[in-house]
Amino acid sequence: MASVSVDEAMRHAIALAARGLGTTSPNPLVGCVLLDAAGEIVGEGFHAYAGGPHAEIVALAQAGKRARGGTAVVTLEPRDHTGRTGPCSHALIAAGVARVVVAVPDPNPIASGGAATLRAAGIEVEIGVRVGEAEAGNIAWLTSMRRGWPYVIWKYAATLDGRSAAADGTSMWITSEAARIDVHALRGTVDAVIAGVGTVLADDPRLTARNLRDGTLAIRQPLRVVVDSSGRTPADARVRDGAARTWIATATEVGAGPDGRVDLPALLAELHHRGVRAALLEGGPRLAGAFLAAGLVDKVVGYVAPKLLGAGPTALLDAGVTTIADVIDLELTDVTQVGPDLRITALPRKREA
Numbered sequence: 001m002a003s004v005s006v007d008e009a010m011r012h013a014i015a016l017a018a019r020g021l022g023t024t025s026p027n028p029l030v031g032c033v034l035l036d037a038a039g040e041i042v043g044e045g046f047h048a049y050a051g052g053p054h055a056e057i058v059a060l061a062q063a064g065k066r067a068r069g070g071t072a073v074v075t076l077e078p079r080d081h082t083g084r085t086g087p088c089s090h091a092l093i094a095a096g097v098a099r100v101v102v103a104v105p106d107p108n109p110i111a112s113g114g115a116a117t118l119r120a121a122g123i124e125v126e127i128g129v130r131v132g133e134a135e136a137g138n139i140a141w142l143t144s145m146r147r148g149w150p151y152v153i154w155k156y157a158a159t160l161d162g163r164s165a166a167a168d169g170t171s172m173w174i175t176s177e178a179a180r181i182d183v184h185a186l187r188g189t190v191d192a193v194i195a196g197v198g199t200v201l202a203d204d205p206r207l208t209a210r211n212l213r214d215g216t217l218a219i220r221q222p223l224r225v226v227v228d229s230s231g232r233t234p235a236d237a238r239v240r241d242g243a244a245r246t247w248i249a250t251a252t253e254v255g256a257g258p259d260g261r262v263d264l265p266a267l268l269a270e271l272h273h274r275g276v277r278a279a280l281l282e283g284g285p286r287l288a289g290a291f292l293a294a295g296l297v298d299k300v301v302g303y304v305a306p307k308l309l310g311a312g313p314t315a316l317l318d319a320g321v322t323t324i325a326d327v328i329d330l331e332l333t334d335v336t337q338v339g340p341d342l343r344i345t346a347l348p349r350k351r352e353a
């Protein structure tokens, strides 16, 4: 096999890491490629599920003795603590690798220190290779670890004129089946789906990740969270069925904000405590407005149908903007056609303090 550069190996490791999306949480996505002394790939692996072997361990097992004197190329700094599995830094030392190349340092104070341990054992460590790409691939986990609350993606569906339903309340589905299938795939990548009690009362959604054609549930279901200040969720609401775990988050349990409603930062802190790293905020417009007004949305995914209603509720209500100077400015990062609809992905730009 031809030798590859460390840069190429890192690109491959980042692609490997992405294969764990949706199953590794609350752990990060990690990929690892092992090169022998001649630069040939002798092992590769990714962290596939929480509690399973880490990427480095999978790659080392493949490489066996060929790891000795070689280079481990890892998307995230190897862990230095013993959780459910042993420290990867020790496994790399035991395997006799000569060099470890890392993209992103571990922000987790419990697990960091791997690079120092490796250096103390005489291993050359380089950090920062393809760091931007690796950060982007692991953005939800990294963001949530750095600040202590989940990465929040607000997803909505609307007509081209921004309506979420017809004036008489009909039109439960604004977007196509293809777009809804895409949403279920998105649900499969997050740890929690959040909705306001208004949506539960109006639509009685299931909020599960499932196959829309035959109703089969995905193996891993996100936690369903209903933001419900005074516990108005009906006893027979679909979110209370046994298909997935559900948390009816009331103001009594979470704490109340100044308006007496569920305190949203406290809600997110509690979700982080429960292991939620990425959350999908599915509305409705009132709750989404409150999240945006508080600066708690990290990413917006809008499904826009080429339809016009001219009247009816809008996809977003009060987001704390009354004048154009306060507009929530977004940076478009992707526009993809999904069936007849558009999926628009955008990131809120940081606002001046």
Ligand SMILES: NC(=O)c1ccc[n+]([C@@H]2O[C@H](COP(=O)([O-])OP(=O)(O)OC[C@H]3O[C@@H](n4cnc5c(N)ncnc54)[C@H](OP(=O)(O)O)[C@@H]3O)[C@@H](O)[C@H]2O)c1
Residues within 6 Å of the ligand: 155, 156, 157, 158, 163, 164, 165, 195, 196, 197, 198, 199, 200, 202, 203, 227, 228, 229, 230, 232, 257, 261, 262, 263, 264, 282, 283, 284, 285, 286, 287, 288, 290, 315, 317
């Ligand atoms: N187009 C879309 O993508 C989309 C998605 C979802 C829903 N919808 C539509 O939206 C409609 C429901 O809208 P909605 O605005 O009434 O419902 P909502 O945003 O789902 O829920 C709003 C309710 O959440 C509760 N809440 C608790 N804490 C809050 C906080 N800190 N800030 C704001 N709200 C808080 C409030 O009730 P309490 O104070 O009683 O807790 C509030 O009335 C439905 O017709 C549904 O079809 C559209």
